[in-house]
Amino acid sequence: MTDVEERLRRIRGGGEGKRHNARTISALTSNPGCTRRAVADLAGVDKLALSRHVGFPGQFGQSPFAITRGQQFEAQVKADGCAELITLLREHLMLSLPEVSYEDLNDVGGNTDNRLRHLETRNKLGRRDEPGTLFDHPMLTLDVAGRQVFLEPDLIAFQVKGKFHIVEIKSFAVIDGQADGAKVAAAAIQSAVYVLALRDLVTAQGMSPDDVSHNVILVTPKDFSNRPMVTFVDVRKQLTVLRRQLSRLTRVEELLDLVPDGLSLSLDNDPHDVTFDLGSIEARYMPQCLNTCELARFCRHEAQGSTYAMGRTVTEELGGVQTVTDVLDLARGVLPPTPEQAEAAALLRLAWSIRRESLGNAA
Amino acid sequence: MTTLTSVARVEAYALGRAVPIATRRHLQVSDRPLVFVPLGMAGEANAPLACLVGDTPASPTLLVVPQPRNRDLRFAFAAQLADVVLSYVDSFTTAMDLVKDKAVFTDAPQLVVANPAAVEFTRLLGRSTRFRRADGPYPVDPAVPLLGRWLTWFADATERPGSSVTIALTDALAQIWATGQSALEDANLAALMGWIEPWDGLTGQQAAAQAEDPALWPPAGPATDPDFDERVLAGLIKSYDLASDGDERTRAEATIAAALRSQLEPTWRLMWRAVELLRSVEPASTVERRWLRDRQTFTTQVEYWRDGGAPQPRVDHAVRAAQRLAWLERDLDEFTVERALDDPLAMAEYRLSGEAFVGRVISVDATRVDTSGKRRKPRPLVVLATRDPVRLEPGTTVRSAARPGQDCRVISVAPLPAAPAEPANGAAPDVFVPMAVTLELVSGMGRALTPAPGSVPEVDDELCYSALVTNAGVQPKFPSREETPWTHGGPPVSPEVDLPTVDDAVEDWS
Numbered sequence: 001m002t003d004v005e006e007r008l009r010r011i012r013g014g015g016e017g018k019r020h021n022a023r024t025i026s027a028l029t030s031n032p033g034c035t036r037r038a039v040a041d042l043a044g045v046d047k048l049a050l051s052r053h054v055g056f057p058g059q060f061g062q063s064p065f066a067i068t069r070g071q072q073f074e075a076q077v078k079a080d081g082c083a084e085l086i087t088l089l090r091e092h093l094m095l096s097l098p099e100v101s102y103e104d105l106n107d108v109g110g111n112t113d114n115r116l117r118h119l120e121t122r123n124k125l126g127r128r129d130e131p132g133t134l135f136d137h138p139m140l141t142l143d144v145a146g147r148q149v150f151l152e153p154d155l156i157a158f159q160v161k162g163k164f165h166i167v168e169i170k171s172f173a174v175i176d177g178q179a180d181g182a183k184v185a186a187a188a189i190q191s192a193v194y195v196l197a198l199r200d201l202v203t204a205q206g207m208s209p210d211d212v213s214h215n216v217i218l219v220t221p222k223d224f225s226n227r228p229m230v231t232f233v234d235v236r237k238q239l240t241v242l243r244r245q246l247s248r249l250t251r252v253e254e255l256l257d258l259v260p261d262g263l264s265l266s267l268d269n270d271p272h273d274v275t276f277d278l279g280s281i282e283a284r285y286m287p288q289c290l291n292t293c294e295l296a297r298f299c300r301h302e303a304q305g306s307t308y309a310m311g312r313t314v315t316e317e318l319g320g321v322q323t324v325t326d327v328l329d330l331a332r333g334v335l336p337p338t339p340e341q342a343e344a345a346a347l348l349r350l351a352w353s354i355r356r357e358s359l360g361n362a363a
Numbered sequence: 364m365t366t367l368t369s370v371a372r373v374e375a376y377a378l379g380r381a382v383p384i385a386t387r388r389h390l391q392v393s394d395r396p397l398v399f400v401p402l403g404m405a406g407e408a409n410a411p412l413a414c415l416v417g418d419t420p421a422s423p424t425l426l427v428v429p430q431p432r433n434r435d436l437r438f439a440f441a442a443q444l445a446d447v448v449l450s451y452v453d454s455f456t457t458a459m460d461l462v463k464d465k466a467v468f469t470d471a472p473q474l475v476v477a478n479p480a481a482v483e484f485t486r487l488l489g490r491s492t493r494f495r496r497a498d499g500p501y502p503v504d505p506a507v508p509l510l511g512r513w514l515t516w517f518a519d520a521t522e523r524p525g526s527s528v529t530i531a532l533t534d535a536l537a538q539i540w541a542t543g544q545s546a547l548e549d550a551n552l553a554a555l556m557g558w559i560e561p562w563d564g565l566t567g568q569q570a571a572a573q574a575e576d577p578a579l580w581p582p583a584g585p586a587t588d589p590d591f592d593e594r595v596l597a598g599l600i601k602s603y604d605l606a607s608d609g610d611e612r613t614r615a616e617a618t619i620a621a622a623l624r625s626q627l628e629p630t631w632r633l634m635w636r637a638v639e640l641l642r643s644v645e646p647a648s649t650v651e652r653r654w655l656r657d658r659q660t661f662t663t664q665v666e667y668w669r670d671g672g673a674p675q676p677r678v679d680h681a682v683r684a685a686q687r688l689a690w691l692e693r694d695l696d697e698f699t700v701e702r703a704l705d706d707p708l709a710m711a712e713y714r715l716s717g718e719a720f721v722g723r724v725i726s727v728d729a730t731r732v733d734t735s736g737k738r739r740k741p742r743p744l745v746v747l748a749t750r751d752p753v754r755l756e757p758g759t760t761v762r763s764a765a766r767p768g769q770d771c772r773v774i775s776v777a778p779l780p781a782a783p784a785e786p787a788n789g790a791a792p793d794v795f796v797p798m799a800v801t802l803e804l805v806s807g808m809g810r811a812l813t814p815a816p817g818s819v820p821e822v823d824d825e826l827c828y829s830a831l832v833t834n835a836g837v838q839p840k841f842p843s844r845e846e847t848p849w850t851h852g853g854p855p856v857s858p859e860v861d862l863p864t865v866d867d868a869v870e871d872w873s
């Protein structure tokens with residue numbers, strides 16, 4: 001354990017390390033085969049700073065307007081002990097909630113230590129005697145690659161009559177009952193991360209995992225206004241995906257076996273050395289990484305000349321041939337295919353010849 | 364993504380330049396499109412920040428909302444935009460043609476935006492303005508709700524396959540060219556254009572890499588560059604908010620306008636260049652017919668609203684939704700087939716999958732007669748030799764674009780006993796197995812027992828046959844709204860349920 005922690009510490013170059021959040025976990029599980037991302041995340045590396053250090057700055061800036069809007073909306077919903085949220089829950093969930101208390105778990109008597117807060121969260125959430133409680137900022141943990149990680153407590157757990165719901169406050173608008181599909185999908189998978197973590201917690205407390213509902217309460221602005229509305233989002237599908245992907249992650253010990261001893265991604269090291277070390281961890285680049293991973297541009301550069309840099313489906317459509325040169329040579333018939341390539345080569349030659357012929361017809 | 368486009372991407376990568384994946388354009392490009400580059404404020408549902416709009420490259424109109432969170436300023440923007448859009452639309456409602464005894468406007472408006480996100484922005488801007496009212500509480504300029512109707516109409520048109528009313532350029536260009544990068548990266552208009560027409564002697568890769576730098580190429584919108592928001596815009600909007608008098612406010616507004624113009628102009632120029640590029644590709648033969656349908660839709664819409672028709676509802680009711688779906692399916696069917704028949708590169712997809720083939724006629728039995736039935740029928744047999752991987756089942760009906768109206772039945776597909784000639788380019792025989800396809804002609808030969816002259820293919824004719832046929836079947840009948848079956852929610856409770864209400868007009872627009 002300590003050996004693992006020590007190596008992770010060396011990889012990140014000392015310091016506390018970045019905490020996981022629902023977003024990083026869902027990004028991690030969107031590409032579970034990528035050792036580079038798994039190692040960097042488990043070590044708590046600041047990937048954005050790292051990407052700048054090696055000369056491929058990721059573009060993950062958020063507009064100050066968006067940040068302000070998000071904060072304002074959240075503050076509005078949470079104001080006065082979540083008064084607005086409680087009204088919504090009463091009205092829309094047909095719940096009779098005579099009294100709903102609000103408890104902020106942001107610190108334990110001024111102490112913000114992760115472990116302490118996690119203990120406090122466990123104690124508080126284990127009590128089920130109250131009619132309804134909103135727990136703000138509970139500190140949850142999740143087992144990622146065989147290692148317990150703390151989750152950024154960016155959520156509210158709503159307990160009513162012993163049953164928990166995750167409440168997600170998002171500032172994207174739901175207009176006429178419809179919202180941006182990508183944003184809803186992202187919110188759903190992030191909520192699923194919290195459902196999973198909360199289920200782990202209640203099970204450890206001797207409760208049933210079903211005590212945490214798979215229906216997540218999504219709070220968003222309604223239409224073009226600032227008025228909040230509530231939507232139930234069923235995240236059962238996301239939970240299945242998440243569980244499967246998390247189980248596919250290689251365990252941290254095995255991951256570290258894949259990484260050369262003494263490797264360090266410390267920002268104090270010379271960029272050339274870091275580039276070399278980063279390159280020696282295997283990556284699995286795909287274009288979607290550009291939306292989810294700060295290191296994507298580095299990996300994209302490295303993947304130049306491969307067919308998968310144009311998309312995993314492109315590689316599939318080309319019969320699994322990995323490089324541009326091989327595709328062209330097989331298609332033109334100048335490279336004798338290996339037995340495994342025979343089928344792909346036949347397809348490529350047909351495609352090439354039909355393409356040339358059709359282009360010729362057009363001229 | 365198909366094998367052929369993937370091969371084209373590889374080719375483009377190796378060349379350092381985009382390559383064609385279509386030999387024709389399958390959309391109409393107007394002589395005078397309305398190019399619209401909207402920018403929205405980050406984080407807001409649909410808060411317009413600025414736009415460049417106009418139908419000539421040289422004189423765009425710049426509209427700016429100096430404080431997008433201010434409701435009055437937003438509606439002032441909408442009223443100004445309405446001026447431009449409505450006079451553009453109106454300019455198409457003067458001359459009419461007679462088509463099948465019905466008067467149709469001679470041309471239709473065309474909205475050109477950079478990408479699908481801009482279409483979405485247009486749709487939401489339409490949604491947030493079309494239910495406003497010029498009277499009652501929160502009155503707006505009477506042009507604002509009309510703007511909303513037309514923006515909604517433009518946005519809805521993108522759902523109709525084959526419609527050219529609204530063009531999202533990244534989509535339109537990607538239909539014609541394949542780049543050496545991923546489809547995801549093609550969504551950046553500047554990067555895509557960098558592959559199609561690299562500038563300054565760069566390769567496609569290099570141009571696309573430059574295009575990804577928002578400092579060199581501001582994003583095509585509607586989302587702005589977060590860095591620009593932080594470094595420039597946030598401060599300017601703050602100065603506007605803090606302005607102590609009218610003069611200071613006017614100056615602050617002018618500074619904001621100049622900053623936003625600098626973000627918009629590169630995209631504006633790029634978009635007009637993209638329009639020119641699309642125009643330079645030869646249109647497919649069916650483009651005009653599909654554009655006629657767009658003109659008809661436009662005419663119907665103008666007449667409907669002139670006669671006092673209501674704006675588009677928030678959500679379609681069940682019957683209308685089902686009807687619309689049926690139309691979209693029909694249009695998609697038709698468009699898919701027409702595109703393949705019009706364009707050898709589109710047809711190539713079907714040849715590769717075995718649903719179509721190109722072959723040379725090697726024997727013809729023109730006098731064959733089917734005597735099995737009551738009436739003797741001419742049923743000539745035609746055998747074609749092909750190297751395509753034909754996967755057509757015997758009994759399938761096929762047609763050739765070169766011989767419209769002639770149905771043929773596939774009798775057999777078998778390896779050619781003796782290949783007429785080995786492929787000249789030295790292709791290995793294991794890949795290109797020459798096949799003989801025997802077809803029976805079943806129609807398009809005149810009424811006599813002997814086929815009419817020229818109605819049967821001749822030896823050495825090169826023909827492309829495919830199983831692609833337009834499904835011109837009967838459209839399903841739909842009940843009236845009042846007879847909505849219970850499976851679909853039953854008849855509407857109130858006939859007015861999807862009409863705008865006074866509540867819509869006063870709806871918050873924060």
